[in-house]
Amino acid sequence: MVHPEIGLEVVIDSSITKRHEPPMTTIHRQRSAIKTPSKRPHQNIIATINAGYFRICMSLGGQALLWKTLSEKTDIPPTFGTIFTKIPSAAFFLIWSLAVCVFVSLSVLYILRCVFHFKMVKSEFHHHVGVNYLFAPWVSWLLLLRSAPSFIFPHKYSYEYVWWPLIVPVIALDLKIYGQWFTTEKRFLSMAANPTSQMSVIGNLVGAHAAIKMGWIESGICLFTLGMAHYLVVFITLYQRLSGNNHLPSRLRPVLFLFVATPSMAALAWKSINGDFDMLCKMLFFLSLFLFTSLASRPVLFKKSLKSFSVAWWAFSFPLSFLAVASTAYAQQVKGVTANGLALILSTISVLVFVFLLVCSTLKIDSLLRNPILSFSDES
Numbered sequence: 043m044v045h046p047e048i049g050l051e052v053v054i055d056s057s058i059t060k061r062h063e064p065p066m067t068t069i070h071r072q073r074s075a076i077k078t079p080s081k082r083p084h085q086n087i088i089a090t091i092n093a094g095y096f097r098i099c100m101s102l103g104g105q106a107l108l109w110k111t112l113s114e115k116t117d118i119p120p121t122f123g124t125i126f127t128k129i130p131s132a133a134f135f136l137i138w139s140l141a142v143c144v145f146v147s148l149s150v151l152y153i154l155r156c157v158f159h160f161k162m163v164k165s166e167f168h169h170h171v172g173v174n175y176l177f178a179p180w181v182s183w184l185l186l187l188r189s190a191p192s193f194i195f196p197h198k199y200s201y202e203y204v205w206w207p208l209i210v211p212v213i214a215l216d217l218k219i220y221g222q223w224f225t226t227e228k229r230f231l232s233m234a235a236n237p238t239s240q241m242s243v244i245g246n247l248v249g250a251h252a253a254i255k256m257g258w259i260e261s262g263i264c265l266f267t268l269g270m271a272h273y274l275v276v277f278i279t280l281y282q283r284l285s286g287n288n289h290l291p292s293r294l295r296p297v298l299f300l301f302v303a304t305p306s307m308a309a310l311a312w313k314s315i316n317g318d319f320d321m322l323c324k325m326l327f328f329l330s331l332f333l334f335t336s337l338a339s340r341p342v343l344f345k346k347s348l349k350s351f352s353v354a355w356w357a358f359s360f361p362l363s364f365l366a367v368a369s370t371a372y373a374q375q376v377k378g379v380t381a382n383g384l385a386l387i388l389s390t391i392s393v394l395v396f397v398f399l400l401v402c403s404t405l406k407i408d409s410l411l412r413n414p415i416l417s418f419s420d421e422s
Contacts, residue, residue, distance in 0.1 A: 096178035102141030103185030104363030165418035174238040254314035296357035303361035305330040319375035362392040
């Protein structure tokens, strides 16, 4: 049998031979990506400074408020008061002055960000976490205003001139965020809720706490009501651990300490309104103390976020400062050994954490400014 000759035709596909050769457009993109980090240093810093960095100012302001409170408690029982009544007033003024300097520096950088990278600010405004930290600059100012030395504002009228420009942006952000939750379908609270959603509540409570210093009780009650009404909704939503919690990066887990800050500041705000650390204040203080104990007993929860130093670490500081200030007010009301010891322990922890973060930030300032946790696009 004669077999027919089988002709084999070898066809070489040009696409196969060029498969491992990157196209010119890819090479061009890679080269352009490599050139990106070669921008000037100040441009990189301006692009990375987002509103989340103002949590440093909140911590400095909260610590200044704590030191001011402790230095003014001349009628605290000896078991607690003798330790803090000898604190020199120069130390408190030093912390407050440092807070003002840091806040002014960050404000200048953020204003430059708004000018040169407005699209990033716009992206930050539409981000489910970034938008909440837009309250941080105004909360920082209100804390500095509340803890300011008496000679800075000799009469209440000068205090009013500063308070009003600070509280108006807070109310405007309230209308935007709370209005979305309540009236529109763009962003449901059950989907967007995360621990940073409490920043809006803290803004209202700090504003109420500062308003009472002017004697504006009605304004304080209004802000307190607005904050507490939404705090109940946010707290219940977050306590149910709905899907909003899954949108929080692991490096941002220190913001869980905002659960401690909100009821502590609520207790201080209501004490200012009522003039006494009454039953409601004690209930809020015990709630914040329980939440603090619950978080402190689970250090593994923050294991990933503590691998490398970042600005998120400052979220540990100001909630502890608020809790410590609330504990001193509780000790003033109860006047017992247990209450005084609790206030001493919480105040010591707050000061130690603050000093540790201040030292780490000083030693790693370059990494702190150039490695943000959240990055926002500069594209339309």
